Amino acid sequence: MKRVFLIVLDSVGIGALPDAGLYGDEGSNTLRSAAGSPYFSMPNMRRLGLFNIDGMEWAEGVNAPAGAFGRLAESSRGKDTTTGHWEIAGLVSGRAMPLFPEGFPKELLEELSGRAGRGILCNRPYSGTEVIRDYGEEHIRTGNLIVYTSADSVLQIAAHEDVIPVEELYRICEAARELCKGPYGVGRVIARPFEGEYPFRRTARRHDYSLVPPEDTMLDVLKRSGLETRGVGKIGDIFAGKGISSSVRTSCNAEGIDRTLEHMNAEFDGLCFTNLVDYDMLYGHRNDVDGYAKALTYFDERLPELLNALRSEDILMVTADHGCDPGTPSTDHSREYVPLVMAGELLKPGSNIGTRASFADIAASILDYFGQENPGAGESFLNQILSIQ
Known part of the structure; x- marks a missing residue:
């Protein structure tokens, strides 16, 4: 064996x-x-x-x-x-996977927003812990998605589990994965659920959606x-x-x-x-x-x-x-x-x-x-x- x-x-x-x-x-x-x-x-x-x-x-x-x-x-x-x-x-x-140091293009986010039925917050490179600190309360008030990237080829979506249940967040990320192809073909779309009250905590229910x-x-x-x-x-x-x-x-x-x-x-x-x-x-x-x-x-x-x-x-x-x-x-x-x-x-x-x-x-x-x-x-x-x- x-x-x-x-x-x-x-x-x-x-x-x-x-x-x-x-x-x-x-x-x-x-x-x-x-x-x-x-x-x-x-x-x-x-x-x-x-x-x-x-x-x-x-x-x-x-x-x-x-x-x-x-x-x-x-x-x-x-x-x-x-x-x-x-x-x-x-x-x-x-060829290196695409990066978005200035945030994602308007047309991509409009399509994602339409599929999710929610607005978009942030759209900038950000630390995962700092982004929920800075946008978490606005997200809770509005129900809008916290969309951000980093120096890596990623599109990350953060959401409070009491506002957007994890299964819904996963479906939104699956839709984002379908959209992120060709020039938008990031290596990973990542679901980043968080919980609690300010200061918020990221949970272990992260999920990555990679390119095939x-x-x-x-x-x-x-x-x-x-x-x-x-x-x-x-x-x-x-x-x-x-x-x-x-x-x-x-x-x-x-x-x-x-x-x-x-x-x-x-x-x-x-x-x-x-x-x-x-x-x-x-x-x-x-x-x-x-x-x-x-x-x-x-x-x-x-x-x-x-x-x-x-x-x-x-x-x-x-x-x-x-x-x-x-x-x-x-x-x-x-x-x-x-x-x-x-x-x-x-x-x-x-x-x-x-x-x-x-x-x-x-x-x-x-x-x-x-x-x-x-x-x-x-x-x-x-x-x-x-x-x-």
Whole structure:
């Protein structure tokens, strides 16, 4: 029984890419910023080889790493969640998804307003917590939608659950997803429900509506071959269900790890693909260095549970999809290399795959492990890490 457990630590970049200046991200290094906090501790990832990766001169590695490791560059244009995950799955995006730094066009919002039967508030780039602080009370008075964006390719709609029930908000976001195509084709439309009285609180009933990947990914290949493709967290949303056998949403990193462990203890052949979003959503975008460090420390504390649950033919891969450096003035994603740390009985300890040209090498290697042809981008590094060929 072959299984791969692929965990994305959302936004845990490890240093600016050579083209980071084109994105305003010179000098970004998300992991290094978090490591500057007194709350940072990752001895288990260190033991596997995290700090032996290329470009980690600022940290102390180990003499004999227990895992395999390397770093990957993003070959797609952009630095958003959807693009990063699609590339991890083998689909490289040659054109960045559209951004709306001045807000969305009048014609798009008029159509959305007509379909929803409600007016529009805000229509500017905004922090998700600040937008409900500044527009929440007006929203309650009027019933109008709080529509906003960010530096990412997203259209977000916030609504108080007592004013617009969650199911209605979801239907409105589905309508927005239908409208957001072509030049308006943002990577994600996001439902952002909130509750309570001022100061309001966002709830865990967020829902993402992504573009459907325009080509097949490793998920489609694995599913067609009869293998299971299980999503945990945002994975089902990011791929719009394409190529996913089953998926479960989660409310936090702790639940994401718990659900992954449940899959590890179940019987199946194939891939379990997990996204742990708290690093990005709760800490990176809010420039909370200590919170980011605590979240990384928590993952490291839970890592032994994941390692102990691995079976003889299982491979664990831990990576990221972009950066979101909490130590810079920017609150946006950052264009960074991502780490790849791997563990499993079949791997050669200390295998260093160096610096790879694309996140898509992950997809190529997973397909190689399952004996499947790779229809997308990427080159397999499987022969560099397996102890038995």
